[in-house]
Amino acid sequence: MTAMLSGRLALVTGSTSGIGLGIAKALGAAGARVAVHGLAAPEERTAAVEAAQAAGAPEARFFDGDLRDPAKIGALMDAVAAWGPVDILVNNAGMQKTVALADAEPGLWDAVIALNLSAAFHTMRAAMPGMKARGYGRVINVASVHGLVASKEKAPYVTSKFGLVGLSKVAALEYADAGDRESGGVTVNCICPGWVETPLIEPQIAARADAHGGDRAAGVAALLSEKQPSLRMAQPDDIGALAAFLCAKAAHNITGAAIPVDGGWTAQ
Numbered sequence: 001m002t003a004m005l006s007g008r009l010a011l012v013t014g015s016t017s018g019i020g021l022g023i024a025k026a027l028g029a030a031g032a033r034v035a036v037h038g039l040a041a042p043e044e045r046t047a048a049v050e051a052a053q054a055a056g057a058p059e060a061r062f063f064d065g066d067l068r069d070p071a072k073i074g075a076l077m078d079a080v081a082a083w084g085p086v087d088i089l090v091n092n093a094g095m096q097k098t099v100a101l102a103d104a105e106p107g108l109w110d111a112v113i114a115l116n117l118s119a120a121f122h123t124m125r126a127a128m129p130g131m132k133a134r135g136y137g138r139v140i141n142v143a144s145v146h147g148l149v150a151s152k153e154k155a156p157y158v159t160s161k162f163g164l165v166g167l168s169k170v171a172a173l174e175y176a177d178a179g180d181r182e183s184g185g186v187t188v189n190c191i192c193p194g195w196v197e198t199p200l201i202e203p204q205i206a207a208r209a210d211a212h213g214g215d216r217a218a219g220v221a222a223l224l225s226e227k228q229p230s231l232r233m234a235q236p237d238d239i240g241a242l243a244a245f246l247c248a249k250a251a252h253n254i255t256g257a258a259i260p261v262d263g264g265w266t267a268q
């Protein structure tokens with residue numbers, strides 16, 4: 001049987017680590033060629049490419065580029081396009097730092113907005129016209145529960161994620177009638193995770209572990225108990241499984257959605 005995403009090319013930004021790596025593996029397992037991307041040491045790049053291939057990707061290649069810089073985003077999109085047209089674009093690379101609004105440096109604001117929000121604008125502008133022309137395309141923007149509700153000490157992050165949800169809805173509307181059920185259509189959705197166990201949230205785990213004599217498990221439990229009613233971390237592979245489903249032709253009418261994967265966080 002032909003794999004579901006056989007013949008598709010997926011670019012997953014920030015896929016050398018965490019959620020992006022989980023998505024790269026899931027799309028590879030579904031048969032897509034995967035453009036792995038991130039700011040990472042050579043051994044981490046190689047490990048991510050090998051992980052995508054081991055999961056089943058017929059081909060995986062690494063591409064770099066600091067997504068805070070629009071010129072580098074342009075170069076990234078050109079380099080991937082030279083390999084093949086982007087059918088699946090996953091805007092996942094992101095950063096966060098917890099700090100009170102009054103103490104947040106303007107440079108932090110600029111960096112978080114550039115990476116978490118503006119980068120998606122630039123990549124979507126480059127990739128989406130081709131998706132429309134081919135009648136199939138998937139844009140999956142990894143937002144956050146913080147694109148749906150706020151928490152204190154995350155002003156730049158929450159702003160970037162609310163913006164990403166809005167950007168995704170606009171693009172979903174503009175491309176809603178592209179293609180058809182047979183070709184798969186062009187859809188744009190956000191995945192909105194709660195806590196996912198990745199390096200991004202280690203500082204927040206560590207801060208709580210410190211209050212429990214350095215016990216990391218106690219730190220994780222404390223973090224979950226504050227917001228996530230399931231009291232379970234999501235894993236990157238869980239997010240990957242949802243991303244792969246969104247790429248199926250059967251998902252042709254799911255567009256403009258912001259899908260929480262948050263153990264009930266935003267149900268409260």
Ligand code: NAD
Binds near residue numbers: 116144
């Ligand atoms: P991570 O730190 O494990 O991975 C981040 C990835 O982004 C890495 O591949 C890194 O190389 C890349 N990256 C960082 N800065 C970059 C830059 N300037 N240019 C290009 N690439 C850059 O983090 P993660 O937890 O996997 O986060 C992935 C996405 O998921 C982020 O957008 C984050 O906001 C979102 N998210 C994470 C959680 C969570 O609990 N971990 C929850 C909700 C949303």
